[in-house]
Amino acid sequence: MITVEELIKKYQLIPHPEGGYFRETYRSEGVIPHQALPDNFKGDRNYCTGIYFLLPQGTKSCLHRIQSDEMWHFYLGGSMTLVLMHEDYGVQNIILGSDIQQGETVQFVVPAGWWFGGYPNSESVYSFVGCTVAPGFDFADFELASRTDLISKFPESSELILKLTPDA
DSSP: OOOHHHHHHHTTOEEOTTSSEEEEEEEOSOEEOGGGSOTTOOSOEESOEEEEEEEETTOOEEEEEOSSEEEEEEEEESOEEEEEEETTTEEEEEEESSOGGGTOBSEEEEOTTOEEEEEEOTTOSEEEEEEEEESOOOGGGOEEOOHHHHHHHOGGGHHHHHHTSOOO
C-alpha cells in the first residue's frame, strides 16, 4: 500500500487549515456572477472546484461549514467517518470507504450550510478522498466551528465536538 509520505509527494499535497493535507485539482473557468448567487455568497464563484484530501491516522478535518454542497469521493486507504450536524436534523455519521457490503459508501454529499468534519477510523492508516464543490469553493465561504457555540446547540455530542474542533 502506498504510504502517507508517498501520497503527499506524488500529489503535491499541502496542509489544509481544517486539518489533513490537500491540493486543488480543478477550478472551472466558468464563473457565476455574484448577483446571480444567493445572498449568502460574498462574491463571484467558479462553477465548480475539486480537491484531493488526505487524512492520516491521528488527524481530523475540523468541524466547519461552507455555502455550497460538497461531494466527497473515496479513493484509497481505510474508511473514515464524516460527522454532520444541523440544528433541524441533529447529528449524523457517514462511513466513507470501499466496503459497501458493510454499509460504507464511496460517495456522499454534505448539504450546504451543514457543520461537518471527519477522521480516519481506527483501523485506517489514512483516508485519501476527493471533494467536489459547486458553486466552487472559496475561503470567503469557509467557517470553522466554535467549540462553545456547537456544544450549546448539540450538548449530547460534546465529546465528538471536542474531538473535531481545533485544540484550545
